[in-house]
Amino acid sequence: MATGRQGRPKATILPGERMRMDLSITIAGVKFPSCFMNASGALCMTREELLALGRSRSGAIVTKSMTVEPRDGNPEPRYYGFPGGSINSMGLPNLGYRAYAELIPELKQFGKPVIASIAGLCEDDFLTMARVINQARPDLIEVNLSCPNIPGKPQIAYDAADAERLLKRVRPLITVPMGVKLPPYFDPAHHAVMAEVIGRGHVDYLNLINSVGNGLVIDPTRDRPVIKPKGGFGGLGGALIKPVALANVRAFWKLLGGRVPIIGTGGVVQGLDAYEHVLCGASAVQVGTVLVEEGVGVFERLERELAAELNARGPRSLEATRGKLQEL
């Protein structure tokens, strides 16, 4: 096997590479044509954006997290991309759950899974939305317990008791597979507590991680933050959060014994980043910052690059790679 500069297998991208590597995956019995898909929040708020995802090579259509009422979101500027990543304080701009419920049948015509993301502003909001969205029959419903950008509202999943109570109430209302999107945790004690909550919560998959909340990026030429809401504090995404994302995927994969499928989100910029997520235990990966930067063409590039990484190692299938991180 050829090895590259850092001693890792050299991924040479051959024409038609993607064709020879199966990148489809299954989560909770739902088949995805590709392991790459958009992260909620990235180019997925309007009907036009969702239809563009449907026409693209994204392996699923993930909606923007929805609330009961439509929202304009936080004041602008509220998103800023920089070389290592991005910061956002969007504040949940979305069309409201009724509009997404109406859109779901149209989105399902693309023949790939539709994931409806719900994010209540209070516990009862989750129940209101779960009832109606479940009736619209998306392929999966994702319960977002980790929005960092609503002034005065802490991220629900940073309180294990709150998260457990909510999951207990919402789970019986959802008959399609239910996932939970968690924020990053930075201590093994927190991973352990939340893994127990997830283990008791009849959760069909985890999405790890949401943005790294409440970072601050400064424009030093103007002595001020690059975004306006919350004094410039916002969720960090992109390349710089990959180590945090990988650690969370790995920690939950091990604590849950690989029994709860994981969508790895955070720092997927190249095919190799996706490979690393899969090594840590991810079944699929989501793309936020680079999707916003490159547009929906990013999926084709990532498929090609991941196929090259897998081919350089054998070839090895996604399934044979999943969770196989070697420890020293």
Ligand code: RRO
């Ligand atoms: O809309 C947002 O500000 C937002 C949400 Br809901 C989320 O879950 N994660 C994020 O980084 N931004």
